[in-house]
Amino acid sequence: MNKFVVFMGCNKKQYPYLKRLKKLNYKIILIDKNRKSIGIKISNQYFNSSYLNLKKLNLIYKKIKKQNIVNIFTASSQFSYIGASYLAQKFKLPYPSLKNVNICLCKNLFYNLFKKYNLKIPKCFKIRNKKE
Numbered sequence: 001m002n003k004f005v006v007f008m009g010c011n012k013k014q015y016p017y018l019k020r021l022k023k024l025n026y027k028i029i030l031i032d033k034n035r036k037s038i039g040i041k042i043s044n045q046y047f048n049s050s051y052l053n054l055k056k057l058n059l060i061y062k063k064i065k066k067q068n069i070v071n072i073f074t075a076s077s078q079f080s081y082i083g084a085s086y087l088a089q090k091f092k093l094p095y096p097s098l099k100n101v102n103i104c105l106c107k108n109l110f111y112n113l114f115k116k117y118n119l120k121i122p123k124c125f126k127i128r129n130k131k132e
Helices: 015-023 054-064 080-091 098-105 107-116
Strands: 004-008 027-032 045-048 069-074
Touching: 004 015, 004 080, 015 027, 027 054, 045 054, 054 080, 069 080, 080 098, 098 107
Parallel strands: 004 027, 004 069, 027 045
Antiparallel strands: none
16 A cells, blocks of 8 residues: 655755655655745656645635545644644644644743743743733
């Protein structure tokens, strides 16, 4: 049975990872909002979507859910982890939860979590409009 990896976004910096997965005989499902993405040519399937568009990612999930998805991979920006986490949840793959990813990406949520557990906040950590 073929093993598929969902690859979130692919520019020149991520391309070597995509090539390596291909060399390891994984089938690649690429999700990228760039219709001219460098990774489209070597992917087995391509879906045009932002990794922040959860409604569209849900539609993609419905199209690929019967395939043997073994991993969700991103080497892109921090926000690609939102889409990756969302899909990993759908496929029941081990991945940080969407809630935890949002805490890591949102300074307000991160700050509030530190305050809740009375943790020291690094002096270099600056945030506007601190919400407690």
